[in-house]
Amino acid sequence: MHGIAMYGDPALPPGFDHLPYANPDAPKGGTVVSAEVGSFDSLNPYILKGTVPWQLTFLTTESLLGRSLDEPFTLYPLLAESVETAPDRSWVEFTLNPSATFSDGSPVTVEDVIWSFQTIGEHGHPRYRTFWQKVQSIEPVGERGVRITFNTADRELAMLAGLRPILQKKQWEGVDFENADGLDMIPITSGPYVVDHFDAGRSVTLRRDPDYWGAEIPFRKGTMNLDEVRFEFFGDETAAFEAFKTGDVNIMRETNPAKWATEYDFPLVQEGQIVLDEIPNQRPTGMTGLVMNTRDALFSDIRVRDAMTLAFNFEFINEAMTGGAQPRITSYFSNSPLGMTEGPAEGRVQEFLAEYEADLPPGALEGYALPVSDGSERNRRNVSAALGELEEAGWTVGSDGVLRNAAGEPFQFEVLLENGSSEVASIVDMYVQALQRLGMQVTVNSVDSAQYKERTDAYDFDMTYYRRALSLSPGNEQTLYWGSATADEPGGRNLMGVKSPAIDGLVKELLTSESNEDFVAAAQALDRVLTAGRYVIPFYQWNAALIAHDVRLTYPDTLPVMGDWPGWEPDVWWWDESAAPAQ
Structure with missing residues (x-):
């Protein structure tokens, strides 16, 4: 097959020329420079060790198939020239493109593919290991x-197999893959794109490979046009x-x-050198907010988590932060057909939930x-309701104004933040003031990116900022985000620590x-359980990207879904x- 879809057939026909949102006549050249807040100490995104610029996975490394952004879950050939599956998807077979090569000119071989699956599955970052456990x-x-x-x-699984990163086996012979230095051993x-040069912790420059093997395959035609992609860290x-x-x-x-409405009127904008664009999308909102670590006895009680949610005065905070312009995230898959509906569950959603009624x-x-x-x-009404929930959970405010349990222990916890985000810090500051009025003892601790990663990898936090972007094609990554099997695995993505049948x-x-x-129906049911679990206190949503850029940086008129x-x-x-603009 020339492509594979989760359900039905790919939208693009065999022999398609290019992706519908790419310009096949786009010229080559130019530089894009983006600002990243934080730092990095590794350029190997496939192991747990180190903090890595997230873009490397998408720009330097390839998989057997590539994802179309115009279809919820459809993949087209990249390193593979074709794909075949069993009717029940119990197996998948890829045929490599004979032209595929690594950046050093050596061919991508079947041996490289098999080694990559095995090595990354057994010794790579934990996010790859769940898939490998399902390979016979x-x-x-x-x-x-x-x-x-x-x-x-x-x-x-047949789809995910097409998205595993393929590395060069020869480079890693005699090397301890998972403990390699991520700056000395760049995959x-x-x-x-290849890494051209870097200044550890401060900048990374990627250079477009003029000898890139796949420039004319349909999936790549009209893409990867900029000569240089640079990330500057602040x-x-x-x-x-x-x-x-x-x-x-x-x-x-x-x-x-x-800020978009009031602070983007500086001289470069006024002169026409910078343009302001709003890019719509049809994705789920995902979840952005403050996550509570349920491994902590304090937040293991849903009544406490409900009280924490009641105490978050979204309407007041939204007015202060955005002038009330942004709607709130109402569930993990809101803004999409996968989002939960209002009121009682009905039909197939109700049937799915009924199987797990005792655990809901x-x-x-x-x-x-x-x-x-x-x-x-x-926020008097909600604060009163929060105090009621806390009292049911065994927490009461004493004569000294401190919230305590029956043993006299104060309700105290830490909000862990990463240095750099003034917006999140401002939201947390307003929230903490409300919590202190409830008698809670709250400490906010901002740390550098290395310490933040170390602590969150070890789940050494009570509450922290949380962001999970979700797509229209949720799948095995959901197990990583909130599955029981990965809840206690160091470096996992289930920060909330939920273990729910x-x-x-x-x-x-x-x-x-x-x-x-x-x-x-399964997605809507899952959305209900996650949202009703009160694991995350949601912020506001972004249904359009606000992007300011050099007027010479150009993109096609056709936007992907x-x-x-x-x-x-x-x-x-x-x-x-x-x-x-003319000078």
Whole structure:
């Protein structure tokens, strides 16, 4: 097959020329420079050790298939020239493109593919290990074929196999893969960009490989046009924004609508050298907010988590931060057909939930909605409800104004933040003031990126900032995000620490659904359980990306369904010198 979809057939026909949101006539050249807040100490994204610029995975390394941003879950050939699966998706077979090479000119071989699956699956970052545990066998088929057979009924596995990173086996002979120094051992890859140079912790420059093997394959035609992609790292958002205002950085994503409306009128904008664009999308909102670590006895009680949610005065905070411009995130898959509906569960959603009724949080079946305040700073009604929930959980305010349990222990915890985000820090500051009025003893601790990663990898936090971007094609990554199997695995992504038979079961329903109707119902049911579990206190949502950029940085008029998502910028952008304003 020329492509593979989760359900039905790929939208693009055999022999398609290019992705619909790419410009096949885009010129080559130019530089994009983005500002990143934080630091890095590794350029190997495939091991747990170190902090890595997240973009490397998408720009330097390739997989057998590539994802289309115009379809919820459809993959097209990249390193492979074709794909074949069993009707029940119990196995998948890839045939390598004979032209595929690594950046050093050596061919990508079946041996490299098999070694990559095994090594990354056994010794790589934990996010790759769940997939590998579901592989029964991987074996060569002729000179260019690889067949992978699965030991688990899971329709998505054939898709995920196409998205595993392929590295060069020869580079790692005699090297301890998972403990290698991520700055001394930069993976040799087959992608369109290579690491040209870097200043540890401060900047990384990627150079477009002029000998890149795949420039003319349909999936790549009209993409990866910029000669240089550079990431500059700054200590905080203020320093990053100042660098953009002076032209040291030429693209900036803004998440605060109030700032977008009031602070993007600096000289480069007034002169037409910087343009302001809003890029819509049809993705789920995902979840952004403050996550509570349920491994901590304090937050293991859903009544406490409910009280924490009631005490978060979203309407007041939203007005202060955005002028009330942003709607609140109402669930993990809101803003999409996968999001939970209001009121009691019905139909297939109710049937899925009924199987796990004994393990459901309050509101999952009956319907749950986030609390709404009157917008005043005191938030009296919700604060009163929060005190009631806390009292039921055994916490009362004493004569000294301190919230304590029956043993006299104060209600105290730490909010762990990473240095650099003034927006999150401002939200937390307003929230902490409300919590202190409840008698809670709250400490906010901001640490550098290395310490933050070390602590969150070890789940050494009570509450922290949390962001999970979700797509229209949720699958095995849901197990990593909130599955019981990974809840205690160091470096995992289940920061909330949830262990729920209902969540595990609904993720399985999601992965084994044989119709789109069941798939949507399973996602809606999962959304209900996650939201009603009160694990995260949601912030506001971004249904359009706010991007300010050099006027010469250009993108096609046709936007993908996923909008501003990995695979769109800088992938389909190009440099248009003629767009510069007259001096």
